Amino acid sequence: MRLILQTGPSGAHSCRLPVRHAATAAAVVAVLGAAPIGAEPVRVDPETGAATHATQAHGVSVSLTQLLPDQVRAFYVARGFDLADADVFADACVYMTVLRNDTAPGEIDFRLSDWEVRHNEEVRPLPPLDDWLAQWTARGVPDSARLAFRWAQFPSEQTYAPGEWNQGMLATGLPPGSRFDLIARWRIADQTYEGTLDDVRCTD
Secondary structure: OEEEEEEOOOOOOOOOOOHHHHHHHHHHHHHHOOOOOOOOOEEEOOOOOOEEEEEEEOOEEEEEEEOOHHHHHHHHHOOOOOHHHHHHHHOOOEEEEEEEEOOOOOOEEEEHHHOEEEEOOEEEEOOOHHHHHHHHHHOOOOHHHHHHHHHHEOOOEEEEOOOOEEEEEEEOOOOOOOEEEEEEEEEEOOEEEEEEEEEEEOOO
16 A cells, blocks of 8 residues: 555545444444455455455554455345346445544544545546445345445545444445455545555456
């Protein structure tokens, strides 16, 4: 992970995730078996082959753990998605994502709209949560299933004091088998930190 310290005006607006959302995200990890953050940059689950890319810098930890398409598909079918709709998300290269303020010198603010994916020399934003929700509405996904989907996602924006963290599903929107870099950004006061997880591979 490379960290670049930038300066700029303040202006990020964040909100705190309700407790029920955090509990749902924790349930996602319990059901899908995502690995916790550790010191190694890449770990591979010997049973599933799913890889975890993780790093810690400037008191902040970031990790991506691959969720296999069959895991994601089963999770959403169990929550009211039909198989065709669950397939759309399962094939979008989904990761359990964790961001943790371990010992940063103050609160960290982030917005997923500031995060990017670099793939085949092209940099693109992550698919917004609102776009997924609009797609599910158009496809006729039931309200209860859409709510379960929303609660299971990594928050779109958040503020974490030291010791606080959150986790949730994050889709890159890339096809299975893709290799990419994730560029994550967060702010502490008036400074922006940029971290890159390099050469992450989405399992076929």
